[in-house]
Amino acid sequence: MGEISIKTEIPGPIARALLERKEKNVPAGPFNTVKTFAAKGEGALLTDVDGNTFIDFAGAIGTLNAGHCPPNVVKALQAQIHAYLHPCFHVMMYEPYIELAETLNRLVPGSHAKKTFFLSSGAEAVENAVKIARKFTGRKGIISFERGFHGRTYMAMSLTSKVRPYKYGFGPFAPETYKWPYPDYYRSGGLDPAELDEALLSSFETFFLNEVSPDDVAAVIMEPVQGEGGFIIPSKGFVQGVKKLCEQHGILFIADEIQTGFGRTGKMFAVEHFEVVPDIMTMSKSIAAGLPLSAVTGRAEIMDSAGIGEIGGTYGGSPLGCVAAIEVIQMIQNDGLLEQALKIGEAFQACFDVLSSRFGQIGQIRSLGAMCAIEFVQDKTGKRPNQPIVQEILRNAHQRGLVIMSAGLYGNVVRLLVPLVISDSQLDEGLGVLEDVIIQCCQNQQ
Template identity: 40%
Template structure:
């Protein structure tokens, strides 16, 4: 089933010409999955340079939270640009202070917060790590297998969703120990309480045999794991992690770069579990496409940073702050609730597909952060990696942009303003793409 909106073979002639030019001058390190060359977008729809129209259910890797070029965000950016485009973080401006105030009001930490501004998720994670090490005086950290936290050297030391991200860069920052992330579909431990088993492993194996808890500055975790497979932790696990940290004087860092700002139907994914972190990293959907990241921490922690301990030339850029303020306003007023409502509808549609396709082993997620894991056989749960890639490629040719995560999970992270009609169209294209990929 090729969408009537696809007018040319893919990639079309203009896209092919652009790809040839790009191959001569751009790093080959980018993990591009299929040859989509964008011309423009509006809401959930995007067009390539040949005039083909697609539904975008990747949203720039969960970045375009309010859709492409939302009028309120565009106006906020233009208004800011008319005033000034940049002032370094050595000085002050209204939008940066207003955004820090807004984050303080939104914070799931249940106490006053302070914010540090940067440009990306990996920088937000780096800042979180530096802050934790600075205020605790401790050298070690704990991360989770399957986590993705960025590609700069500090955050890369935690990233473990694919070995290719670390290959060729050893040694990264020392002192990071990885433990399993509880996976209810693929349990590593005996018994039903996978979260309890992971906590027991940290407390009674790791801390007693290898890692002195008194040397651990922080535990860094995604409250819903992204690149590792869109894994939702079992109830009680994050609270247990909070309790463990409190017992040992360890800081708890939540990486909400992908899951934050309304993505899961709440402003922050941690709110689903009622657990407050000490430090939180934000980026991606915060600026609706403009590059902005934030380290948000309890005030009593961040106020310990001394002058010059950390800095950033472009942090708090006025255009990015304007975009973030407009984004949060839209998310608060309507899109967060829409993500919850339409996300539930979407989840039910995917579960209906699961009844039709035996290769769908598990459907999971919250809000509009949904994953559909594909398997060779539901009994053995062998990951169907090649089929996953084939379906995503067929979906592209049929007019739907998707990305994968984990070993064989198709992830759905569309703009938070999508409609049920958008979901219906996407699911129809997905089903046809699955039929095509399976029959080949």
């Protein structure tokens, strides 16, 4: 017997009643992947209100590297609740904020002095990183990358690339924002990775002649691995080349580690794979096991450029989020979760590399640690995106008790963000369900 237990259709009767209430009371805008409602979460398992138990391969869009309700986190939260909930750091300070800042200052790459402050969401972290970069450099321009995602607030949305559903109809957007292309070696038109890197890096120098002077650019913000963009992984040479350009022109390099951080890729932060030290790093998602918390860490002299009262927020760095984050980081370090991320990626590759050779709809299998993706195409030669099969795979997987999500510019990528605490048997069971569903859907299209 496995862990998955499906007792009703999805959604079940209780979930259907809740869906009716949701439709009457909640706007249409917030999307929902699985059409049911959670009742209990533990580790890599989710049980809904109708008693159906799922294996969770989505991890709240990468928020739950430490899993649902980690016992040590729950215990720390219970103790904190009995002490104080929220005196607000801007009114009366509290030690967990300082302890977590000290911890991140040690963990974020670089031997230089660093400083950290806290907010509530990833988008807030991006907004404040931009504010600080502009304040420190005295420049206005911010460069992000095609297919990048940085959030839904106005500056973050301006830096985000995908039009639908994130930007359509919401303009005008923040000025002085620009986009650079980000390498997609699968769709490089026959160029090998080194050739594509060289072409893109050369084009960036031309960009400074055509679009904006480097003297007017405050920062380049980059996801070390693109998340919503489809888990596109650049080469070390490309990331280092971008950093070198930044250094040549006095531009700050911001690493957006909101989805890639806290062990997801087999290192604490994905940028470590590329041996690049960022000037500023933004973090959120898995930092606090699902509690709203984000962080901005940067070189001390950069972070101190904002004066008193110029950065912050009423709920930024809540005590509950801080104590949860301290426990999560200890879990990652003490429970071997970095090694577990690599094992998850290896199991994923072993399962689907074989399957890729059987079906023309499977375009590419890619992963960096436990950041895993399968890109689906109409055929391997033309590589035209195959979004309908992804939607069919998601529907069938959800009915079978596996929570998965899509990603990519064309919506043709199945992405996996498995909690790193998943057991071997749960991982095998989930991969087996996904394999069966993909085989069935590919055969249906033949």
